[in-house]
Amino acid sequence: xxxxxxxxxxxxxxxxxxxxxxxxxxxxxxxxxxxxxxxxxxxxxxxxxxxxxxxxxxxxxxxxxxxxxxxxxxxxxxxxxxxxxxxxxxxxxxxxxxxxxxxxxxxxxxx
Numbered sequence: 001x002x003x004x005x006x007x008x009x010x011x012x013x014x015x016x017x018x019x020x021x022x023x024x025x026x027x028x029x030x031x032x033x034x035x036x037x038x039x040x041x042x043x044x045x046x047x048x049x050x051x052x053x054x055x056x057x058x059x060x061x062x063x064x065x066x067x068x069x070x071x072x073x074x075x076x077x078x079x080x081x082x083x084x085x086x087x088x089x090x091x092x093x094x095x096x097x098x099x100x101x102x103x104x105x106x107x108x109x110x111x
Contacts, residue, residue, distance in 0.1 A: 016060075029098055035105070058083045059082040077091070
């Protein structure tokens with residue numbers, strides 16, 4: 001399914017599909033926040049470590065199949081697959097933007 005996403009978010013999703021850590025990181029603000037299932041990571045160093053250990057290491061690739069705007073955020077839903085227990089799992093990704101940069105990203109796995 002082709003989703004009409006802002007370029008920054010589309011770039012992040014495409015970089016994730018390539019397991020390209022640098023491509024995933026390049027649009028985060030220096031003081032961005034990433035909330036992964038309730039656990040908060042702040043700043044580039046913490047987010048990089050999270051993505052390296054929790055996405056790249058297990059080849060987790062998110063493939064959104066729905067997108068919507070909600071209270072100014074871009075909300076994506078879809079499966080993620082990789083080398084992790086229960087794969088594939090369905091996730092919600094909530095992006096809050098600051099101009100063309102990712103200010104925050106919150107990911108939640110569906111129960």
